[in-house]
Amino acid sequence: EIVMTQSPATLSVSPGERVSLSCRASQSVSSNLAWYQQKPGQAPRLLIYSASIRATGFPARFSGSWSGTDFTLTVSSLQPEDFAVYYCQQYDNWPRTFGQGTKLEIK
Amino acid sequence: VQLEESGGGLVHPGGSLRLSCTGSGFTFSAYALNWVRQAPGKGLEWVSSIFGDDNTTYYAASVKGRFTISRDISKNTLFLHLSNLRADDTAIYYCAKDQTIPPYNYGMDAWGQGTTVTVAS
Numbered sequence: 001e002i003v004m005t006q007s008p009a010t011l012s013v014s015p016g017e018r019v020s021l022s023c024r025a026s027q028s029v030s031s032n033l034a035w036y037q038q039k040p041g042q043a044p045r046l047l048i049y050s051a052s053i054r055a056t057g058f059p060a061r062f063s064g065s066w067s068g069t070d071f072t073l074t075v076s077s078l079q080p081e082d083f084a085v086y087y088c089q090q091y092d093n094w095p096r097t098f099g100q101g102t103k104l105e106i107k
Numbered sequence: 108v109q110l111e112e113s114g115g116g117l118v119h120p121g122g123s124l125r126l127s128c129t130g131s132g133f134t135f136s137a138y139a140l141n142w143v144r145q146a147p148g149k150g151l152e153w154v155s156s157i158f159g160d161d162n163t164t165y166y167a168a169s170v171k172g173r174f175t176i177s178r179d180i181s182k183n184t185l186f187l188h189l190s191n192l193r194a195d196d197t198a199i200y201y202c203a204k205d206q207t208i209p210p211y212n213y214g215m216d217a218w219g220q221g222t223t224v225t226v227a228s
Binding site: 094 | 141143150151152153156165166167168201203206212214215216218219220221
């Protein structure tokens with residue numbers, strides 16, 4: 001099973017700041033990685049797929065990148081609606097596995 | 108595209124339950140469909156997937172042998188039969204649709220609102 005490790009668990013940031021969230025795979029998943037955003041009481045939403053392609057409905061301030069087994073989600077200028085929990089998930093191999101999530105909270 | 112789960116509830120340890128997920132707005136038979144769960148205050152855990160003309164299925168190790176995924180294409184309904192339930196199966200269970208048709212896979216782009224399963228005596 002591929003283990004996805006996200007860091008940090010919680011990130012306290014101020015609106016307007018730039019932030020990067022990390023996700024590391026225990027082995028290669030190529031670019032077969034998605035990021036999801038989840039707000040309290042809501043289902044997750046697909047945010048990024050193929051490591052760097054932004055899903056429909058999300059603004060350009062969200063971007064994804066990767067190098068080897070390290071994946072990064074960057075938000076260029078945090079807006080109040082961006083404070084949420086973000087999960088990465090690999091879909092290169094079965095079982096599909098999620099990271100444990102990074103919570104973005106308002107500083 | 109819409110997905111709507113039902114069937115959750117309170118069940119005793121060792122008991123069984125069947126969850127349903129009805130889909131609309133897409134060709135139900137063409138896409139891989141998934142169950143993902145979230146224990147209270149915890150992260151997301153992929154549970155199971157089904158796809159293909161031969162109904163290929165995959166399961167997380169934590170549920171293999173206890174849960175069974177299936178679908179009724181004529182009714183656009185996905186099922187998850189849960190048996191031999193344990194306290195750590197307590198979670199919100201979401202159904203989710205893959206964004207693309209197999210063999211391609213680009214994440215899960217549509218999710219239901221979830222149905223809650225509570226396993227307690």
